[in-house]
Amino acid sequence: MTGDTYQADAAIEDGEVDGKNVATGRPRTMTSTTEIDSTIIHPGSVRINVKGAFIVDTPEEPGTPAGASGPGGSSYHETKDIRLPNHTAVISHIAVDIGGSLAKLVYFSREAHSTEPGGRLNFQSFETDRIDDCIEFMRHLKDKQLALNGSRPGELCVMATGGGSYKYYDRIRQRLGVDVLREDEMECLIIGLDFFITEIPREVFTYSETDPMHFASPSIDIYPYMLVNIGSGVSMLRVSGPRTYERVGGTSLGGGTLWGILSLLTPAESFDDMLDMAAHGDNSKVDMLVGDIYGTDYGKIGLKSTTIASSFGKVFRMKREAENEAEDMGGLSNGDDQNRRQQQSQSSEQTTTTSSAAAAAATSEPTQQQRPTSSRASEYARSRFSSADISRSLLYAISNNIGQIAYLQSQVHGLSRIYFGGSFIRGHPQTMNTLGYAIKFWSKGQKQAYFLRHEGYLGAVGAFLKHQPRNWGRRGSFETGDGLEERLRVRSEEAIAGS
Template sequence: VKVVKYDEMQCLISGLNFLLNRVPDEVFGYEGGMQSFADPHPYLLVNVGSGISFLRCISADKFERVMGSAIGGATFWGLVRSMTKVRDYDEAMKLAMAGNSDSVNMTVGDIYGGDYPSFSLPRNMTASFFGKVRSLTPLSLLIESPSNAVLFMVSNNIGQLTYLTAQKYGIEKIYFSGNFLRGNEIAMQALHRAITFWSGGKMRSCFLRHEGHFGALGAFLLHNGFTGEDIA
């Protein structure tokens, strides 16, 4: 068996561009409904794995990595594992899904007694992750809620970095990919809300039906001689 190596990000972009141009219902929004664009470019691809890569895709054969972050899926897994006895990633995710971060996170309402209308901050917006833990006893702290708070914290951080990156390059279409998002309702909701809030609804947060297959598809296309124009 001969193993041929291709660049990871090139494969990812090639596979994604192929599906964006060939599969009508590939893209969906968090609140439901398929998203379609006459031309998918330019867009920002946020690939969330162990860490995060932010890829500015200008055309079918032109893209660049404009930023990265070390706070990603492995951060969530590492923190939850250090706080609990869970030794499996899927179990950690189930634990987080069952928790309620409101019991450990401090909100705008906790500080001001309600909304902060001067800056359009709703009472349920998180003001400080794990801000309530200082006043809780260890025995009253269930492991599900801190795990949920970690998941929400990582997701919210990704959302804010995504908005700032998209704003810098004047991009309104944002695609999220990566194993961290597969079946992760909390993360998708947090990303959608963050992008919508900070952009005032001008930016579109989009998710992908065939998440997990872009790299393999891109490698197949590149190995068989397909170029950016062929893929588009």
């Protein structure tokens, strides 16, 4: 008997059919003992009832709980909520993954104004520099928890992971007055990814320019695989089974690098501003391409003329050319001549007893120091490079670097499936295309890059799933719940039987 049949039989015994009371026809508000037992998948964790789950692709519907914008407008609300039409159990916790750049929040809400049971997983992020806004939003969820998820005041707790779960632990506890349960960051990433791979339809996909979003279904055995989690920095994990993993590599050149450098070079005020500029930029105005060197493709080793030979490779040469043009157009006149006359006057006053030859030498020295670093020439040179072009060039540089390192690690460890997660990606086409192309190019098509529609929320969802309700362990259900491998095995047998 499958878990779904088991739940259906229990519902009929309780006087319910299709989630509704037989007598009244109203949506079910109570959770049966059988359903509680069947929602446990692993000791110390709670299973969300994902039967019929789907990603909400339409814009936010009226009545969806919790406003989209946080205090001060610093939050970013994902419109891709996950609808859970058959989950009726009360959920008394929220989860947050606090990284170096972003804090990612996941919470459950029942459908406001809906006559049907079920609810949603909601996703929201905040800049970590504004962590107080995130805490204030969690306080808002606490105040509204009865209306949002059915839990009573005092029952709410916070599941926290990431470095910020330690850094801001005391602040969250003091401001919210609730339990804060910290969970291991890497383990949460794996739990979250396994959940998305196996339980949420149309979540995992491959990307290319010719086929932008090709959805992938999980195989019978999803292990082993590699997770490349790109946040402020990059971690690469070899995953051989549920909660069985090893960090095999990484790089410090990640999302924080892009954000930091572009903050210095462009007027962008947020990571999304940088991605938007990169989408409109032309990296060929900044990067040195194979075609700039050879004048054509380098077909013998498989390089197209548009392949980047040197990131930012054109900058120095074009800067020199621009400075020379500025000088030819009088870049060292006007203000520079005035400065020279002032220096000559000051020098003559200070050296009245020196010879005219010595005075001339003294006045010529600052002119020679000043000439190569003319501010007018430098400004003219900088005007050659737009913020959009610089953004695209740096995005390509970092993405290519991550893609090649990921391929090399997958080669060393014999892994063909590579999943890319983390808030660096943000569904950005240029980023996904670069990462996917790097894996395909270096592996000669033997390895595949996979992406997720909720790529930045793996850790937060993993922490969410690790919550252990205090009153659910007394019936021995932790030992009887089936795990991820068992569910995949049952699905495989059902598929074979139905074919």
